[in-house]
Amino acid sequence: MIIDVHGHVSAPEGLYAYKANLLAHRGYHGRGKIGISDDQLRSAVETGGGRHGPSHLDHLEIAGIDIQLISPRPYTLMHSEEPAKIVQWFIEETNDLIYRICNLYPEKFKPMAGLAQTPSTTPKEWTKELYRCVQELGFVGTLLNPDPYEGLKPPPPLGDKYWYPVYEALCELDVPALIHSAGCRPPARESYSLHFIIEETIAVASLLESQVRNDFPELKLIISHGGGAIPYQIGRFLPAAARSTDGDTYYDRLRTLWFDTCLYTQESLDLLLKTAGTDRCLFGSEKPGTGSMVNPKTGRWFDDIKLLIDEIDWLTSDDRNAVFENNAKKLFHI
Amino acid sequence: MIIDVHGHVSAPEGLYAYKANLLAHRGYHGRGKIGISDDQLRSAVETGGGRHGPSHLDHLEIAGIDIQLISPRPYTLMHSEEPAKIVQWFIEETNDLIYRICNLYPEKFKPMAGLAQTPSTTPKEWTKELYRCVQELGFVGTLLNPDPYEGLKPPPPLGDKYWYPVYEALCELDVPALIHSAGCRPPARESYSLHFIIEETIAVASLLESQVRNDFPELKLIISHGGGAIPYQIGRFLPAAARSTDGDTYYDRLRTLWFDTCLYTQESLDLLLKTAGTDRCLFGSEKPGTGSMVNPKTGRWFDDIKLLIDEIDWLTSDDRNAVFENNAKKLFHI
Amino acid sequence: MIIDVHGHVSAPEGLYAYKANLLAHRGYHGRGKIGISDDQLRSAVETGGGRHGPSHLDHLEIAGIDIQLISPRPYTLMHSEEPAKIVQWFIEETNDLIYRICNLYPEKFKPMAGLAQTPSTTPKEWTKELYRCVQELGFVGTLLNPDPYEGLKPPPPLGDKYWYPVYEALCELDVPALIHSAGCRPPARESYSLHFIIEETIAVASLLESQVRNDFPELKLIISHGGGAIPYQIGRFLPAAARSTDGDTYYDRLRTLWFDTCLYTQESLDLLLKTAGTDRCLFGSEKPGTGSMVNPKTGRWFDDIKLLIDEIDWLTSDDRNAVFENNAKKLFHI
Amino acid sequence: MIIDVHGHVSAPEGLYAYKANLLAHRGYHGRGKIGISDDQLRSAVETGGGRHGPSHLDHLEIAGIDIQLISPRPYTLMHSEEPAKIVQWFIEETNDLIYRICNLYPEKFKPMAGLAQTPSTTPKEWTKELYRCVQELGFVGTLLNPDPYEGLKPPPPLGDKYWYPVYEALCELDVPALIHSAGCRPPARESYSLHFIIEETIAVASLLESQVRNDFPELKLIISHGGGAIPYQIGRFLPAAARSTDGDTYYDRLRTLWFDTCLYTQESLDLLLKTAGTDRCLFGSEKPGTGSMVNPKTGRWFDDIKLLIDEIDWLTSDDRNAVFENNAKKLFHI
Amino acid sequence: MIIDVHGHVSAPEGLYAYKANLLAHRGYHGRGKIGISDDQLRSAVETGGGRHGPSHLDHLEIAGIDIQLISPRPYTLMHSEEPAKIVQWFIEETNDLIYRICNLYPEKFKPMAGLAQTPSTTPKEWTKELYRCVQELGFVGTLLNPDPYEGLKPPPPLGDKYWYPVYEALCELDVPALIHSAGCRPPARESYSLHFIIEETIAVASLLESQVRNDFPELKLIISHGGGAIPYQIGRFLPAAARSTDGDTYYDRLRTLWFDTCLYTQESLDLLLKTAGTDRCLFGSEKPGTGSMVNPKTGRWFDDIKLLIDEIDWLTSDDRNAVFENNAKKLFHI
Amino acid sequence: MIIDVHGHVSAPEGLYAYKANLLAHRGYHGRGKIGISDDQLRSAVETGGGRHGPSHLDHLEIAGIDIQLISPRPYTLMHSEEPAKIVQWFIEETNDLIYRICNLYPEKFKPMAGLAQTPSTTPKEWTKELYRCVQELGFVGTLLNPDPYEGLKPPPPLGDKYWYPVYEALCELDVPALIHSAGCRPPARESYSLHFIIEETIAVASLLESQVRNDFPELKLIISHGGGAIPYQIGRFLPAAARSTDGDTYYDRLRTLWFDTCLYTQESLDLLLKTAGTDRCLFGSEKPGTGSMVNPKTGRWFDDIKLLIDEIDWLTSDDRNAVFENNAKKLFHI
Numbered sequence A, B, C, D, E, F: 001m002i003i004d005v006h007g008h009v010s011a012p013e014g015l016y017a018y019k020a021n022l023l024a025h026r027g028y029h030g031r032g033k034i035g036i037s038d039d040q041l042r043s044a045v046e047t048g049g050g051r052h053g054p055s056h057l058d059h060l061e062i063a064g065i066d067i068q069l070i071s072p073r074p075y076t077l078m079h080s081e082e083p084a085k086i087v088q089w090f091i092e093e094t095n096d097l098i099y100r101i102c103n104l105y106p107e108k109f110k111p112m113a114g115l116a117q118t119p120s121t122t123p124k125e126w127t128k129e130l131y132r133c134v135q136e137l138g139f140v141g142t143l144l145n146p147d148p149y150e151g152l153k154p155p156p157p158l159g160d161k162y163w164y165p166v167y168e169a170l171c172e173l174d175v176p177a178l179i180h181s182a183g184c185r186p187p188a189r190e191s192y193s194l195h196f197i198i199e200e201t202i203a204v205a206s207l208l209e210s211q212v213r214n215d216f217p218e219l220k221l222i223i224s225h226g227g228g229a230i231p232y233q234i235g236r237f238l239p240a241a242a243r244s245t246d247g248d249t250y251y252d253r254l255r256t257l258w259f260d261t262c263l264y265t266q267e268s269l270d271l272l273l274k275t276a277g278t279d280r281c282l283f284g285s286e287k288p289g290t291g292s293m294v295n296p297k298t299g300r301w302f303d304d305i306k307l308l309i310d311e312i313d314w315l316t317s318d319d320r321n322a323v324f325e326n327n328a329k330k331l332f333h334i
Helices: A014-027 A038-046 A056-063 A084-104 A123-137 A161-173 A192-208 A231-245 A250-255 A266-276 A305-310 A317-332 B013-025 B037-045 B056-063 B086-104 B121-137 B161-173 B192-208 B230-236 B238-243 B251-253 B268-274 B306-309 B316-331 C013-025 C038-046 C056-063 C084-102 C121-135 C161-173 C193-208 C230-243 C252-255 C266-276 C303-308 C317-332 D013-025 D039-048 D056-063 D086-103 D121-135 D163-172 D193-206 D230-243 D250-254 D266-276 D303-310 D317-332 E013-025 E038-048 E056-061 E083-106 E125-135 E159-175 E191-206 E230-243 E250-254 E266-276 E307-310 E317-330 F014-023 F036-045 F055-065 F084-104 F124-136 F161-173 F192-208 F228-234 F237-241 F248-256 F267-274 F307-309 F318-331
Strands: A003-008 A067-071 A110-114 A141-144 A177-179 A221-222 A259-260 B003-008 B067-071 B110-113 B141-144 B175-178 B222-223 B258-260 C003-008 C067-071 C109-113 C142-143 C178-180 C222-223 C258-260 D003-008 D067-072 D109-113 D142-144 D177-179 D221-223 D258-260 E002-006 E069-070 E109-115 E143-144 E177-179 E222-224 E258-260 F004-009 F068-069 F109-113 F142-143 F176-181 F221-223 F258-260
Touching: A003 A317, A003 C252, A003 E266, A014 B013, A014 D317, A038 A084, A056 D003, A067 A084, A067 A141, A067 E177, A084 A110, A110 A123, A123 A141, A123 A161, A161 E307, A177 A192, A192 A221, A192 A250, A192 E230, A231 A250, A231 E038, A231 E191, A231 E230, A231 E266, A250 A266, A266 E230, A305 A317, B003 C013, B003 E230, B013 B086, B037 B086, B067 B086, B086 B110, B086 B121, B086 F055, B110 B238, B121 B161, B121 C303, B141 F318, B161 B316, B161 F176, B175 B192, B192 B222, B192 B230, B192 B251, B192 C193, B192 C230, B230 B238, B230 B251, B230 B268, B230 C193, B230 C230, B230 C266, B251 B268, B268 B306, B268 C230, B268 C266, C003 C317, C013 C084, C013 D013, C038 C056, C038 C084, C038 E083, C067 C084, C067 D266, C084 C109, C109 F192, C121 C142, C121 C161, C142 D250, C193 C222, C193 C230, C193 C252, C222 D039, C230 C252, C230 C266, C266 C303, C266 E038, C303 C317, D003 D317, D013 D086, D039 D086, D067 D086, D067 D142, D086 D109, D109 D121, D109 F124, D121 D142, D121 D163, D177 D193, D193 D221, D193 D230, D193 D250, D193 F068, D193 F192, D193 F228, D230 D266, D230 F192, D230 F228, D250 D266, D258 F084, D266 D303, D266 F228, D266 F267, E002 E317, E013 E083, E013 F014, E038 E056, E038 E083, E069 E083, E069 E143, E069 F014, E083 E109, E083 E125, E109 E125, E109 E307, E125 E143, E125 E159, E159 F267, E191 E230, E191 E250, E222 F267, E230 E250, E230 E266, E230 F248, E250 E266, E266 E307, E307 E317, F014 F084, F036 F055, F068 F084, F068 F142, F068 F228, F084 F109, F084 F124, F109 F124, F124 F142, F124 F161, F176 F192, F192 F221, F192 F228, F192 F248, F228 F237, F228 F248, F228 F267, F237 F248, F258 F307, F267 F307, F307 F318
Parallel strands: A003 A067, A067 A110, A110 A141, A141 A177, A177 A221, A221 A259, B003 B067, B067 B110, B110 B141, B141 B175, B175 B222, B222 B258, C003 C067, C067 C109, C109 C142, C142 C178, C178 C222, C222 C258, D003 D067, D067 D109, D109 D142, D142 D177, D177 D221, D221 D258, E002 E069, E069 E109, E109 E143, E143 E177, E177 E222, E222 E258, F004 F068, F068 F109, F109 F142, F142 F176, F176 F221, F221 F258
Antiparallel strands: none
8 A cells, every 4th residue: 555645736726716816916805715616626636638647546546656645735835925814815725625625535635734834923823724624624734834935035944943833733733744845936046846955955954953853752744855955965964963962873863854755766765765764754756746747768757656666676565565654654643 | 889998808717827826836837828728718708607796798788888898807917026927928828818809709809908017127128018919919909007016116107208118109009008007015005906096096197297298199098997086186286287387277188198987986977077078088897897796775786887877967979979989999999 | 154174384484494403403402492473473374475375364264264273284294204203393393383373363273283103103102292282282183194104115004903092092082183194205106295195095995994983983084185086986995895794885984984175176076075975074175275376267266165165056055054164063172 | 814614604594494395395396486585694694692692793703703604504405315306406595595695795705515415316416516606606615525325324435436526526616625414314323413523534534545635636625623533543544654655644645635623622723733734724613503602611602713723822823824814715716 | 096176275274364354354454465384384284183183184195085176165265245355365365375285285286266256246257366276376177156145145046147257267268167155144044064055956956957058068067065955856857857858858967067976975975976977976075074073883984985985886997987086187187 | 550451462363263264154163162272372472573563562561561451352353243152152262362361471461351242132141241251250341342233233322221231230340341343344434443433432422412421420431542533522512511401511521431542643642631631541552453563754653652641741740640550450450
């Protein structure tokens, strides 16, 4: 069985037309309603033909994914837009759609929330939606954007106490957060997609030089996209950690976090699994998404990660089960 | 016959989902394509049931409108977003959709353009799309937003030479511009809808204290929504004009502009027609739009302006023909 | 009898020389004193020949005004200057001069205050001068500037709780406020005079979409210059109000405010009186002021509003009395 | 005979009321006119009783001043206000008044100009008024403000080539400039009066470490108030100059400038005359002004500088004639 | 033979005391001189005992490095400090010291330059020092900082034409640049060391989505620290490149750049060599530097990269020679 | 006996290399250690040959100085750098070095502290180091920088209550503060050295127009460099003080402060001693420092202030003892 912890919702156009409208009227028309029917929801999941080719369900089928955790598409979340209420409305509506889709396909999808992390509201306020989603709607976890300013100015890093109200809520609810940034505004040099990698890199570095792992030993943070640059650049961090007095190597610290496998080359997956350990990695594909294209040279989908993992020969059967299924079950209680 | 010079396109959700996507990826996915079929275009115009009740075509039918000039919905135009190319893409795509709709209903709709008036590009550059629309696609006029910063900081006012490249293009192409602002960003105190009124007020005041009417005697500028506050507040401007040496009263100056009738009360229409003269007013309803609701006390649509004009008893038959039809025909060559 | 609720003080040059000096030394010379004698005060009111032609008293005589409420000239109030103390000094000195003038002409003038609404002080602090003027000096009301930043950045709108300390003081003292903005700094596109219209427009819109009318049912706010654009543009606001659940039309809401008649054309006065009702309009002329010029075509003073109202034929005698006299008496307790 | 090179005009209140009005309407009323009669000008000069006690003429009489060069009061010049045209209008009007006063008292007063040094205009543009004043109106010199930003941000220092167009005009016209700053805006810590001292200090330091003295050997710059801090702090500058290769000591450099005697203690005058030399000092009193008060302990006017110089015993008769009269005659050609 | 292309100079304290002094006096003491003797230079290279333990030469000995290319220590370069001249002075002095050290140890060290990339000067101006170093002093290459603002705001990315003057100079001189950022100012979340990784990541992504490889086919850019995150995250970039029309895969594009081996774990080196190819990798250790500590668990130096490469079993002898020696010889002409 | 209250430490290059390093890594390497031996400290004090010629001890010998109070070199203090901790580390390390040097030469040097006056910390927090230095290390006083922003924006002036926590600590500890600014950042027009003079000028003016002398009658503030411009410009301040009601002349106020003699010309020293009084002046030379050069015309050191004072003939023997020795002993309890 394969559980994919990193999937994003395929929603009908109506959701994004709703968002465009919020950005146009800036809240003056009120929250309004999204008139999306269950049929439209099903169609969004079951119909292919667009940018990604096959339908969402077909993608899962092709890649052998049995269960996928689906969250809002991060780059659409617009945390830094004003006024805060339009961000809140959009994210709540998105969570509600995810809830409905998961109810339509209870065997296939599990819901992951987005939070309205607007700069003018506090982390404590952000958790209200987390409580609603988990306690009222049965969500199994949430996205957490380490950069609510979306690239414009540096927020407090994840190791800062600024973030503790979120960590407290995660621990109290016993759900994981998938660390994943959202948009990236001009005049940044990087695309939102590269911004993900940068933010994950800063997130890991900040967390591992902070006291978070000591202050929240039960906290479950999963770093998207295989941890940004850190597993590859880990050598740079080994000496400073070796000088510290707590006796932990940087490898020890790294293994207080979890990582998804959302990397599309075998060499990278090999490095990740060796560096973080198979007990700290969870299958994640972001499918359908950035990697959903057939490699013209191999005929394989770039984002068919299962095939890549299958070919890593040093993995034991237990290793594979852990990465594909058991780690996710334990973390998400599914 | 009734020609409505102030209508906005009713587009399928796909257009706005496309816009939302541009704002999310900020251009990194490239321009992409809007996959909207002719059937979807027809459905957007012929199907009712949403915010405005009846379909667009039904609205025109109910209100007795024979021909409507349709432009992009101004509050969706997002002139101030970055990078400029996403604004350009969206507005060009919108113009293309308008072109297609007008071709589907050639007897009913005539196309009016939107221009990508981004702060980082020049007015000269904005006119490139105007030339394309008029010369290649047969558009009969264009919107012109006097506030491309969308409320954040003051742009040069319409009387400033900054705007002359646009006026030159309008004169060369012999098409009118409908002065109409677009969005209004936080932390402004006003909604985009009130921002329209403010911008039109400033536009008229600036134009009439400038040399534009002398430098461009052939320029055809139509002020939306009955000229903002100016016809009502005209008394405030009479003394200063009377002191000037050119011999024109402020009424004379006012009558170098045109005004649409997009006001929803009889007293206001009466004041406008008396103040600007029936030879300077053009029927405009913005239908379906802000006023598309049935007044529960009268059973009439708030935006059924024809009924209101019909009840103004001092208008001659020629006056009515001018406002309803002839002025528009002359100005737009239709 | 005619009571003009919108007049501004005609002060000797010494007051403005004092202001110029404050702006030059920025408070370092201390508050100083304005050495203006009663004779100078009388001369400022009784001597003509300047920009406005006849003397202030002659203007009132010509226009048939029996009593005028005089406040500081708003465009001189410089609320946004720093340090706050120079604003406070100037406005207190101005109020004191108004007090002296009203004592010299007790049958002709009634005092209206200005408040030092500086951005670095709180609305609560602003009311201290209001209490002094009303309780110690017998003032009958006050100006209230909805834009203390004078055009540079948006302040909280009048519907915001930011303003409640002022409303509480007005209710406790049972005096009206005349909503009237002051200066307008570069690089704004509009003159201070047009800024008045814009600010009144935003003021009405904000108040009528807020809870102020419910939270302060006894509050008496008079909107200058006939309410900016709103009576003319009221149609734009009818549908949204009709959708709201409180059962009030936008006309009902509008009639929780008062309006002066400071408009200089008959069509506008007609529209205002019909739209707001004669029980909500007060005679106001701003005389001598912007409109104080003889129309070369008619030989009438532009700002002779009484003549214009006299010619509105549908007004009853009671209507005229209300507008000219009775509404003011009731509101101001004079 | 005593020639006072540092006097400022005593103008009627009308001039400052005019200025206050410009600041209030920001140019929207146009330039307007100052209706000041010759009688009012005479009264402003011949009538005492205000802040400074005796009349301006009486002050000169008391202090034994035969001829005084009068310029605008610097702290009123508001160089940093916007739009630039109101600054220009005010300064031109002030220069015109000075011209008229000097024509009324041709034996007593000689005119010195002010320049509209606004940040949005260039030094080249500033000189237009200098040419007008000198060539058309017979002015003998001008003020020059080293800080047109009035304390808000650092302008280029006087040694910078930015200022060369002004120096070229001064040399071409063969007139001196009195270096004297104007206003000082919040949130500066210093009063405008202390700002004078600071600006003169920076001015001398910048000039003497620059190439100005080499590039403009004919340039005549007089530093107000005895040179700020420099003559007292000169020791601090001697070593660096001694290290330079041009062979000039800092004393040599200092003596390429001129200094007025506007200091009110004998010790300071003594130091100045010794440090700069009697051939580089010109009698200047700023009378009536900051020092125009009778010292209660001595019964003397604080600003009676002649008395103080008289008591410096080491001065020869030639020295005294140079400082009181001859240096000024030579520099100003009077 | 082992050539290390990524070494930084070990300079005497006098160099940094000189820098501290420049930052303190901001250029007012002039450029001054660094009085460092050859003995002090030798001592800095040959004496150990500090942060890094053994001496610089001993480090090379231990690690088996025969020749090292030494450049300024990047994190000391302070490109964003003002005024620009102090940056220029410091960097020129540093280059001169490097030149002297290389002359003292001509068999051991080859010089690499730093450039004064200050925000207030142009890339064209930066190249002046490059020409001096290469043409007059025989330098073999240079550092190039992709982020001269040191983290405060985004500069144009390396794919932008802004950088073309530098690329032109590199091509004309036929020398490589080592892409390596410098400082990282507060309030950034990352250390300068992590900033290196982020900047290299952005640098590669920007270069490979631009036309630089086509416009400068001879350009030799070496990315420090194994290319930041890109070789590990390469899967993310494969699909977009596969969609492009030029027929190059992202691997093809990647191989238009060079990479150093400055990574301290065998898994990472393995991934880099496989991903970029042994013909595109150059031995680089940054020794002595961040990694210069003995791993307490293994007894090895963290930055002994030769040992790690030796243990990668799939490398052929030619591969090893290429990485250790031949690629560097070809690129640097040494 | 001569006690010099204004000396700055001569420290080994290692201190400034340490500072340069802090500015480069911005705290990421941690505080680290300065490995400076006692021999290096002795060498820094006893070895000449640099910028100032003779050694520090020789300078004192030449100038006849028996005891010198040494503080950090102010222009190196970088109060405005971020993050605050690097400022704190550097200043604490500097204080510790001063302590060690004073212990090595207990007859020659007495320690004066520097405080980490960073903009992001409070004056209360700054005093922690003052308590440590005085109570634990026996320091006799401290520097106090009136401009912790180092020229970028105006801080609260010394007369403001913002500074009271520092004054309270000084009084409680019964130690004097030497008012002395530090760096001066671009784009200021003045060098740090001229900035000292400006800051001292503003400091005195602010203190003497405030209530500090009344609120802290025991406070001992010494103004460096002879009080900036104030003793020379004192005439400007006499009239306003004479108008005040407290009966004190400005001379009285001035004499609530102390002044050092750090001026390098006899005329200036003469003026200072007359103006402030010999009981308020303390010998201070800043030696070796700005003035440490031999005047090529006289063969004397510019900063040999004792020679200059010796030549002031009106001083009594008691006056000389007070200035050279007794005032310092009393104030500093040495």
